[in-house]
Amino acid sequence: MRNIGKDDHPKLWSLIFVLIIALTFCCFAMGQGLNSGTSVFLAGQGYGASLAGVLALVFSIAAALARLFIGPVIDNGKCSLVIIAGIAILTAGTALSAVVQGIPLFTISRLLQGVGFGVATTAAATAAASVLPQERLGEGIGYHGLGQAIAMSIGPAFALYLVGTDPSTNLYVGLALVGFAGLVIALNARYESKWQTLPSSSAYRIKMETRLELDSKDGQAPSPTTVTTSETNHSEKYPEGDQVSKRTLRDSFNIFEPRALPGAIPQMIICPTFGFGVFFAGLYGTTLGYTHAGLFYTISAVSMIIIRMISKHFMDTVPAIKTMTGAVACGILCCLMLLAAPYGEPVFLASGIFYGLVTGISMPLNQSVAVKNTPPERWGAANALYLLANDLGIGFASVIWGVINDSFGFQTSIVCVIVCLIASYASAWIVYPARDKRWRH
Template identity: 50%
Template sequence: MNQELTENDERVDDAKVRERSGARGGERLWTPLFALIVAMTLCTFMVGQGLNSGTSVYLAHAGEGAAFAGVLAAVFSIAAAVTRIVCGPLIDKRGRYQAMCVGMMLLAVGTVAPALVNNPVMFVACRVVQGIGFSAATTASATAAADVLPLSRLGEGIGYYGLGQALAMSIGPALALFLVSTDPAENLYFGLTAICVTGLVFTLFCRYEHNPARLPATSAYRRKWEARRAAEVAGMTGELEAAQTADNPAPGQKPAARSAGDEPSLSGWRSVLEPRALPGALPMLVLSPAFGFGIFFVGLYGTSLGISNPGLFYTLSAVSMIVVRLNSKSFMDRVAPIKVFAASTVCGVGAFALLLFAGAGGSGSGDMPFYLGGILYGVCLGISSPLNQSVAVKNTPPARWGATNALFLLATDLGIGMSSLVWGLVNDSFGFGATILCVITCILAAFLVSCITYPRER
C-alpha cells in the first residue's frame, strides 16, 4: 500500500513539474534575484581580473621585479584552488548566502590592505586572503545561479550568468590599468575595494534560502524545499511506518523512494568533490590551457608581432562572448551538448589558426587576422565554459551543486594555472608558433574527452 502511494506521489510530482514548465520559456529567467547574482558576479570578477592585471604594474612602480609578481600570482591561485575544495561541501551544508557574504568581505579586506600597509609580507598575505575570498564568493554565486533558474532553461541561464565574467574580462583589466596610472597608484586598491563593497551590497539581497517560494516553480532549490515540506507533513502521520518500510521492505517490495534532494551521506574525498560532475569538468580541464594562453600571452604575442593595438583582441573577444551568450537560447537546452561543443571546437581551432597566420606575415600585416582571432576566441569561450558547467550541473543532484561547481571551477583554475608555466617555458624554448600548435592540440583533445565523458542523452 505504501509503495503504491509513493509511486502515485511521484507521478503527481512529475505531472506538476510538467504543468509548471508549460511551454518553453513560460517561466521568467531574468528575475530580480537572478539579476542581482549576475551583478554580484560582475563585481567579483572585475575585482579579481583587476587585481591580476594591476598588481604587477603597481609592483613595477614600486621597484619590485616581475619574479615577485609571479610569486604573488601563484599564491593567489593556490589559495583559490584549496578554498574551492573546502568550500564546495560547506556551501551544500550551510547555504550559499553565508559563503557569498564572507567571501566578499574577505575579498574587500584583502584588496584594501595593500594600500594601507605596503611591504612584501603584507602583499603575500593579502594575495592569500584575496584568493580565499574570490574563490568562496564565485563558487557560491555559481551555485546560487543554478538554484534560482527554471529547470527547463538551466543551460541558457548559466550562459547568461557568465555575462558577468565576460564583461569583467574586458572592463576589469582596463579599469585597473587606468587606476594604477593615477596619482597615487594606491587608487588601484581603493577603486577595486569600492567595486567589491558594491558587490557585497548586491549579495545582501540574495536571501532566497529563507523564502524559496520566491523562486521559479521548477527551480531545483524550490522543488527540493517543497519536497521536504511535503515529507515533514507526511512524517507527522506515518514517520515511523515509512521509516520501517524504507529500511526493512517486505519480501518482493522495493524500498520507499527518497525525498527529492535527499542524498546519502558521503565520506572521504566524495564528501568534498562531486565525481558526477566530471563529465563537464574533465573537458574543461583539458580546454582551459587554451584560455590560459589567451589570458597571459596573447597580449605579449601581439606586441612581439607589432600589432597596432593588441588589447583590442580582448575587447573583441569580450563583445563576441557577450553576443553569443545573449543568443544562447537558440541552442542551450535544445541541441545535444556534444554538437554544441563541436561548434565551439571549430571556433577555437579557427581562432588560434588565425593567430598563427598573423605571425606568418611581415610586421603590421597581421592586424586583421589577429583581431578576427579574438572574435572566434570569444565565441569559443562564450560557448564552451557555460556548456561544460551546464553538463556538470545537470549530471548531479541539486543537493550536491556546491561541490559540483567547486570541482568545475577547480578544474578551470588548474588548467589555466598549470598552463601558464608550461606555455612560458615552451615560448622561451621554441617560440610562439610551437606554443600555439600545442594550444590547438589541447582544444582538439578537449573535444575528444567530451565525446567520451558527455552523457548520451540530450
C-alpha cells in the same frame, strides 16, 4: 493539482537571478582584472613574466583549495552568506595589495584574493543553478555565465587602464571598489528567505516544499508564511524528493563529486587557452608595440555578449559535443590570428572576436554538463569541482606560459595553446555522457 511539467517554457528571469549575475560579474571582473593587471604591474616594477605566472598559480591554488572545501558547506548551509563572506575576503585582499610592499606580503594578498574568489564564485554558481527552472537550466547557466564571461574581458581591460595611471596601485584601489559594489549586491540577493517567489521547478523551491511536506507527514504544522505543496506535484518528475531531504551524513560532507567530472575534465584541459588570454594576451599586444592592446578584451566581451544572447537556441537543444566542436574551432582560429598578429594591430584585435566565442561557449557548456549529470542536492560540490578544474587549468598553465614566454617567445606558447584545444575536444568525446554526444535527438 498542477503538474510542473505542464509549462514547457517557465519564466527564467527574476530579480534574484539578475542580482546573482551582477555579483558574479563583480567577482570575475576583480579576479581576472587582478590576474591580467598584476602581470603588467610587476613588469612595471622590473619583474619578468615568470614571477607573474608564479603569483597567478598562488592565486589559483588558493582558489582551488577554497572551492574544494566550500562545496559541502554550501550544500549544508546558507549559500548567500557564503557569497557575502567570499566577496568580503576578496575585497580585503585586493585592498591590501594597494598598500603592501615586497614579494612576501604581496604573495599573502594574492592568497587572500584567491580564497575569496574561490568561495564567492563557487557559491554564486550554485545559487544560480538553485533558482533557475530546471526545464531551462542550460540556458540559464549560459546567461549566468554571461556575467562571468563578460567580466573575464572587461575586467582585464579595466585593469590595464588602471595600471597605466599614476600611481599604478590605482589598479587595486579601483578593483576593491568593484568588490564593495559586489558586496552590496550580495546583501540584497539572499534568496533563501524568498524561496516562494522562485520558479516552481527550481531546485531550491522543490527542496523547501519537500521539507514542508515531510514536516506535515510527521505531524508538524507548516509555517503560515510558506507555500503548501498541495498545488504542485513533484513526485512524478522529482521522485528523489525524500532522498534530498534525508541525505546521509557521508553525502553531506563528501568534498568530491565524481559525477561532475564529464564537464570538469574537458574544462581543465581547455583552460590554458583562457589562461593565456587573461594573463598574457594584453602583455603580448603591448610587447608588439600596440597602444590599444586592451581593446582585445573589449572586443571579446562584445563577442561573448552576442553568443550568450543567442545561446537559448542551442544550449539545451543541440548535443553538447556538437556545440563543443564549434567552440574549439573558434579557439583554433583565434590562435592562428594571434600568430599572425605581428603583421598588424587589426589582426591582433580581431582575434578577440574568436577568443570571446570560445570562452563564451565552452565555459557554460562544460558547467552545464557537470551540473546536469549531478543531482541538485550535490550542486555545491559539483560546481566546486568544475571550478576547481578551471582554476587548476588556468593556474598551472600560467606558470608554464610565463616560462615559455620568457624563454621562447609568445608565439611558442600560442602553438601550445592549440594543442590544449585539440586535447580538450578529444577528452569531451571520451567523457561526455552518452546523451550529450548524440548528433541528433
